[in-house]
Amino acid sequence: MMTTNRVLLVDGMALLFRAFYATAMSNYFMINSKGMPTNAVYGMVKHLFTAIDTYQPTHVVCCWDMGSKTFRNELFSEYKANRGEAPEELIPQFELAKEVMESLDIPNIGKAGFEADDCMGTLSDGYCKDSQVFILTGDQDMLQLLKPNVSVVLLKKGYGNYAEYREDSFFEEKGITPAQMVDLKALMGDSSDNYPGVRGIGEKTALKLLIQHKTIEGILENIEQLTKAQRAKIEQDLEMLHLSRKLAQIHCEADVNCSLEEALFFINDEKMGQKFDELEFRNWQKNLVGM
Helix, strand or coil: CCCCCEEEEEEHHHHHHHHHHHHHCCCCCCECCCCCECHHHHHHHHHHHHHHHHHCCCEEEEECCCCCCEHHHHHCCCCCCCCCCCCCCCHHHHHHHHHHHHHCCCCEECCCECCHHHHHHHHHHHHCCCCEEEEEECCHHHHHHCECCEEEEEECCCCCCEEEECHHHHHHHHCCCCCHHHHHHHHHCECCCCECCCCCCCHHHHHHHHHHHCCHHHHHHCHHHCCHHHHHHHHHCHHHHHHHHHHHCCCCCCCCCCCHHHHECCCCHHHHHHHHHHCCCCCHHHHHHCC
16 A cells, blocks of 8 residues: 655765855855854755655655764775865755754654765665655765665755656666665766775776676676676776775664654744744745745
């Protein structure tokens, strides 16, 4: 029996960073009378309300990274080492963003040592047994979480533009299953997360090998069927291949939980209004809530 629960899992960092850079490029930081920049938080709320309007969730949860170090840094010290510091106008907005979520009675979920991805993976695994889950993010890594009751909604440029993925359409488009995404990333690496995979193997070759042999194990069992060059590359980077897979895999047993009761979406207008006025969001009734 299909449930009427619709859970929206929000990648807080993805919304915040996207909103920040959309206006920061033109030096528009929306600094209020207390000297606090609010451009990222304002944009995040607009993204959030637009998605709520589109997907009509009954429950909403927001997940966050908790500091820069996670179990992946312990596995590979160079993991995400290519990322610079967050811009100084964005740093104070991290805390503000969580306060805004609180004012909307949306639970903030995060766990030290894990990424927001791991928290979303863990929660979606629990919720999807009897709810329809929508994961709102900008991160293609989340596509590995697709299941019959789990959709991934990738933010595109502007507000309200999404690429929505479901398990069945994903296979039609990519030729591999969502679970094979992990092995794909392990083979080709990920420059934004700063791990190399197998040097010299790009997406095209990695896809071809996975369509043919299904998994990394399948590829290794049939390594003599590969071209001489492919075989040499894989044998040379075998250790990094296995390590990259551990880095690419979303960890769905993070120690987080949030009951559906806590996640029930209901806005207290007075509480929200107080927060938006305190942050000096101009015209918020019209531009945010009246959309």
